[in-house]
Amino acid sequence: MKTGQDLLTPTWLVFILSLCIYRSHQLVKPQVCKQCSGTVPKGSEVGKFCSSSSGRVVGRCCLANETSNHERIIGLDLSNCSLTHVDNLQEASDALIIDLSSNAIINMSDSAFQGFSQLRQLFLPADIACPGGNSSWDKVKTNEGIRLCEGQRNMCNQSGKMPVHCPEYSHCAAYGPGFFQCSCADDYHGYKCLREGEFPALWVFGLLGASTLVLSLLLWLTQRRKAKSL
Amino acid sequence: MPPSCCGYLSQYTHHHLVAFLLTFFSYVFLHASRKTFSNVKVSISAQWTPSPRNGSAPALLPSETWEKNRLFADEQQATLFLGALDSIFLFSYAVGLYLSGVIGDRVNLRYVLCFGLCGSAAVNFVFGTLTEWLHIYNVYLYCSLWVLNGLLQSTVWPCVVAVMANWFGKTGRGFLFGLWSACASVGNIFGAFLASSVLKYGYEYAFLVTSVVQFAGGIVLFFGLLTSPHEVGLSSDCPTGLSPVDTETHRPLMSDEEAEEDAYEPHYRSVRRQDEPGQESPKAVGFFQAFWLPGVLPYSLAYACLKLVNYSFFFWLPFYLSNNYGWKEVEADRLAMWYDVGGIIGGTVQGLVTDIMGKRSPVLALSLTLAMASLVGYSHSPDDKTANAVLLAITGFLIGGPSNMISSAISADLGRQDAIRGSREALATVTGIVDGTGSIGAAGGQYLVSLIESKLGWIAVFYFFVVMTGGSILFISPLIATEVRAMWRERQMRHHQL
Numbered sequence: 001m002k003t004g005q006d007l008l009t010p011t012w013l014v015f016i017l018s019l020c021i022y023r024s025h026q027l028v029k030p031q032v033c034k035q036c037s038g039t040v041p042k043g044s045e046v047g048k049f050c051s052s053s054s055g056r057v058v059g060r061c062c063l064a065n066e067t068s069n070h071e072r073i074i075g076l077d078l079s080n081c082s083l084t085h086v087d088n089l090q091e092a093s094d095a096l097i098i099d100l101s102s103n104a105i106i107n108m109s110d111s112a113f114q115g116f117s118q119l120r121q122l123f124l125p126a127d128i129a130c131p132g133g134n135s136s137w138d139k140v141k142t143n144e145g146i147r148l149c150e151g152q153r154n155m156c157n158q159s160g161k162m163p164v165h166c167p168e169y170s171h172c173a174a175y176g177p178g179f180f181q182c183s184c185a186d187d188y189h190g191y192k193c194l195r196e197g198e199f200p201a202l203w204v205f206g207l208l209g210a211s212t213l214v215l216s217l218l219l220w221l222t223q224r225r226k227a228k229s230l
Numbered sequence: 231m232p233p234s235c236c237g238y239l240s241q242y243t244h245h246h247l248v249a250f251l252l253t254f255f256s257y258v259f260l261h262a263s264r265k266t267f268s269n270v271k272v273s274i275s276a277q278w279t280p281s282p283r284n285g286s287a288p289a290l291l292p293s294e295t296w297e298k299n300r301l302f303a304d305e306q307q308a309t310l311f312l313g314a315l316d317s318i319f320l321f322s323y324a325v326g327l328y329l330s331g332v333i334g335d336r337v338n339l340r341y342v343l344c345f346g347l348c349g350s351a352a353v354n355f356v357f358g359t360l361t362e363w364l365h366i367y368n369v370y371l372y373c374s375l376w377v378l379n380g381l382l383q384s385t386v387w388p389c390v391v392a393v394m395a396n397w398f399g400k401t402g403r404g405f406l407f408g409l410w411s412a413c414a415s416v417g418n419i420f421g422a423f424l425a426s427s428v429l430k431y432g433y434e435y436a437f438l439v440t441s442v443v444q445f446a447g448g449i450v451l452f453f454g455l456l457t458s459p460h461e462v463g464l465s466s467d468c469p470t471g472l473s474p475v476d477t478e479t480h481r482p483l484m485s486d487e488e489a490e491e492d493a494y495e496p497h498y499r500s501v502r503r504q505d506e507p508g509q510e511s512p513k514a515v516g517f518f519q520a521f522w523l524p525g526v527l528p529y530s531l532a533y534a535c536l537k538l539v540n541y542s543f544f545f546w547l548p549f550y551l552s553n554n555y556g557w558k559e560v561e562a563d564r565l566a567m568w569y570d571v572g573g574i575i576g577g578t579v580q581g582l583v584t585d586i587m588g589k590r591s592p593v594l595a596l597s598l599t600l601a602m603a604s605l606v607g608y609s610h611s612p613d614d615k616t617a618n619a620v621l622l623a624i625t626g627f628l629i630g631g632p633s634n635m636i637s638s639a640i641s642a643d644l645g646r647q648d649a650i651r652g653s654r655e656a657l658a659t660v661t662g663i664v665d666g667t668g669s670i671g672a673a674g675g676q677y678l679v680s681l682i683e684s685k686l687g688w689i690a691v692f693y694f695f696v697v698m699t700g701g702s703i704l705f706i707s708p709l710i711a712t713e714v715r716a717m718w719r720e721r722q723m724r725h726h727q728l
Contacts, residue, residue: 114291167281167290181291190432191299192276199431204439212446219454223248227461 030073030091033059036081045123046077049097061092079103079123086112093176099123101146116176122149132178155180169193245462249397250406252455253390254413256347259447260386261417262424263354263440268316268545269425270358273433275308278367301367311369313680315376316545320673322377324666326384331662332517334389339457339658343393346385347448351441353379358437387637387665392657395642396458404590407639408581408631415570415630418544422563515656520663523656525644528705530664533636534671535702536598539605539695540633541672542679543569543626554688555613565619572623573630580631581639589717590640591710594632598703601628602696609692629699637665 040047040057049055050062055074057063062075073092076099083103092098093115101123113119113131122130126142130149134140135158138151156172166172166182170193175181184193278301281290290296302308334342357375361367398406424443425436456462520526547569551562580597584590604625611618641664645657675698682691703710 167296170295175291179291182296183292184295192281192296194273194276195432196430199428199435199438205442208442208446212449215450216453219248219252219450223245223454223456223462227456228463 030061032076032078032089032091033061033073035060035078035083040075040077044077044079044099045121046075046097046099049121050075085109089113090115092116094118097121100128101125113176114179117152117174119152119177120150122177123147124149130177132176136177149177152177167192169196243464245456245459245464246397248454249393249456250410252451253393254410254416256343256447256451257386257390257413258417258420259440259444260347260350260383261414262421263351263437263444264383265418265421266425266436266440267358269422270429270433270436271309271312273429273436275302275305275312277362277433278302278308279305299367301369311372313676315372317673317676318373319376319380320541320669320676322380323384324669324673326381327388327662327666327669328517329381329662330385331388331520331659331666334385334392334658334662335515335656339389339393340452340455342385343389343455344448344452346382346389347451348445350379350382350386351445351448353382354437354441354444359434359441362432362434384662384666388658388662391638391641391661392645393455393457394638395646395657396460400643400646402585403642404581404583404585404635404639405578406581407642408577408579408635411577411634411638412574414634415574418570419567515659517659517663520645520656520659523644523647523660525647525709526660526663528709529636529640529644530667532702532705533633533664533668535698535705536629536633536636536671537668538671538675538678539629539698540573542675542691542695543629545676546679547622550688551618555618557615561615565615565622568619568622569626569630572626572628573634575623576627576629576631577634577638579627581635584635584639589713590635590643591706591713592717594635594706595703595710597628597632598699601625601632602699604628605692605696605699609689632702637661637668641665 039059040050040062042051046062047057050057053062053064053074055062055064056071060077060081061073062077063071064074066072072094074095075097076089076092076095079099080102081100083100083105085107086100086105087107087109089098089112095116096118098116098119098121103125105125105128108128108131110131113122124130124147126145126147128147130137130140130147136153136155137149138153139148141148141150152174154174155178156174169185169188170182171185172180173183182193184190188194188196278299280298280300280303281296282304283289302311330342330346353375357372357379361371394407394410395403421440424440428435428439515523543566547566548562551557551565557565576597580593584593587593604621608621608625611621641661642657644664645660678694679691682694
């Protein structure tokens with residue numbers, strides 16, 4: 001009996017531990033991966049991409065380890081998912097490949113892919129135009145009811161188009177198809193990138209406090225100490 | 231002969247020097263934080279507005295960096311609001327000057343000064359730093375804080391002038407006060423320097439640094455200031471006023487009147503302490519009584535005209551220079567400093583001349599008459615920076631000089647004149663009345679200048695300045711007449727004696 005209990009304890013521990021890990025995985029599983037049932041099909045474009053880049057399929061997503069305890073969505077397959085509106089995919093903004101084909105999409109908001117700067121391949125139903133227009137992509141193909149938007153162009157260094165102007169102290173960075181963002185230049189931060197560097201608070205207030213103390217003491221000794229109360 | 235300028239220096243102790251420096255620097259710090267506000271206006275209006283969009287260009291992203299703050303739709307509206315804040319400040323400053331002079335004569339000057347400096351430093355901190363750290367942008371909050379700031383700042387000027395007048399008697403007052411009243415201009419330069427050196431960390435740090443420096447100044451003042459020579463058993467110089475024969479009868483340092491005052495001063499203080507706070511002390515001069523003292527009303531009105539011109543230069547000159555000549559803002563700011571430099575020299579030199587002459591108003595009249603000519607000359611200044619700077623310094627000498635003199639030396643004369651002999655507690659009240667009336671003129675002037683400029687152009691603004699300067703001569707003309715007549719009589723008498 002005694003030995004059996006000793007053997008059982010680690011087994012239980014492992015089980016509880018694995019349950020915890022499983023539960024925590026369940027908790028961090030992004031909503032967008034559960035948008036519809038099923039998982040990423042093995043043979044689909046997203047599935048092939050996922051296995052070639054050693055990702056892990058969770059629901060409709062392909063997750064990759066960025067750091068040891070942080071995962072990001074590198075692929076999203078919402079094909080044949082009865083989607084009608086596309087607007088809340090922001091959880092997958094790091095994705096490299098997204099498949100939205102075989103959906104009767106009525107409405108895709110203009111800012112749906114804002115911030116999707118890594119996106120390289122986007123599959124859409126043929127009647128939906130590529131986000132940001134054809135000029136935002138290297139290649140746009142339509143084949144068997146599927147539109148493929150491939151090779152996102154960087155808005156910041158497009159030749160032939162009006163150059164993008166970012167305000168002073170900021171520079172242009174890609175921010176998804178048809179979008180660019182102005183991020184603060186090195187050492188600049190805050191609203192409108194107006195602030196530069198860190199205020200040397202310790203130095204300034206240390207100096208000021210010390211000189212106030214010294215001056216107050218000095219003046220009190222030479223001046224006010226001699227004051228008679230009137 | 232009147233006393234020479236060098237003889238009196240030996241009578242001063244280190245207490246005199248410390249009092250001079252403490253009052254000087256407390257006003258320097260105060261004016262520095264006032265200047266900070268006008269120097270960070272561009273940064274503040276950038277902080278309050280979303281980024282401007284040109285035409286069809288898309289909105290800048292990410293929006294929390296470029297579009298988040300929408301207190302005002304564009305920078306033009308923000309500039310209008312900042313101009314309104316200037317007017318609010320000047321009006322509450324003017325009202326505060328009337329009040330705080332009265333308070334300063336009844337409560338210990340050191341407490342009032344310390345309260346004013348530290349209080350306005352705290353308000354500045356809340357206005358510029360705390361609201362930014364907490365991201366509270368509210369028009370009503372800003373307005374009410376600026377009203378409070380005007381009231382608190384107004385306590386300082388009457389009190390520092392009163393302290394200075396306590397320490398330095400009429401002999402040599404013109405020169406010393408002229409030198410001392412450079413504090414506003416020095417404050418402008420110091421404030422511009424402080425603001426420009428920390429502005430890169432954010433405008434809130436410009437407010438933080440100037441308000442902390444001002445707070446520290448208040449603390450040092452609390453521990454170091456002796457409000458009057460009586461506190462250390464010294465006597466002040468003869469506290470006489472504008473009597474026509476005053477300078478001829480070169481008074482001894484310790485007059486009978488002074489000794490008498492020393493005798494009753496402790497008694498008077500103890501009586502006052504027992505009084506109800508609201509009850510008026512029998513010794514301090516009442517507000518309306520002070521208004522009708524000889525010379526107070528004419529000088530107040532003259533100063534209203536003069537401060538209007540002076541502050542218009544303070545607020546509008548850089549704008550005029552960059553607007554009219556197309557010079558860069560930094561260059562315009564640097565050029566505008568020559569007006570301050572002229573004012574510093576003008577106040578000191580003219581103060582010295584009035585000391586030697588023994589009369590103030592003839593010098594004022596001469597300087598102001600020349601100022602009218604120099605204003606016309608400046609309005610036709612050639613498009614050349616050196617010529618402009620020279621003309622600006624001359625105009626500053628002729629306008630800033632008399633302006634500094636009225637607000638300091640002459641206010642002190644008026645608060646110490648024979649009509650209130652025996653009561654020393656009119657100094658702050660009178661200074662408050664003169665500067666308060668001046669500030670009302672200045673506040674109204676800011677509006678008038680922008681109105682005249684938009685309707686009739688800059689030339690009309692300069693003719694408006696000429697008219698105002700003429701007005702200030704007109705207001706003090708009765709005083710000029712009596713003083714010149716007295717001078718004439720003296721000269722005749724001396725002639726007869728010889």
